[in-house]
Amino acid sequence: MDSCIFCKIANHEIPGKIIYEDDICMAFLDLSQTTDGHTLVIPKKHFAHILEVDSQTLAHMMEVVQKVALQIEKQLHAKGFNVLTNMNEIAGQTVHHFHIHIIPRYSDQDGYQ
């Protein structure tokens, strides 16, 4: 997908604050930083959303979610996480390249509802 921003990050065509990368997927900091350390895990191959991605890639991505969350817990002392994906505009999806949000939580007043 030529115009897809996450394909461009995956191909290193535009910069991202990458915190994990392998042949299948990549984790990088979300621009918005909803909370400190807010991270996105994406497949390198373009899939629009969770119902398009193949189960092998999805399983691998979830392993990476776990690895990255553990790293954030240790480094940033997060007390918990919201792990989620939005599918289609009606659910709030704005970038149509499948991604999983890892949103660290620090207190019940960290600004994320």
Ligand code: 5GP
């Ligand atoms: P969605 O709303 O589709 O679930 O989430 C898209 C996320 O991508 C948003 O949290 C937004 O901040 C993030 N985002 C959009 N464009 C960029 C970008 O160019 N770089 C990074 N690192 N994050 C982006």
Ligand code: ZN
């Ligand atoms: Zn893409």
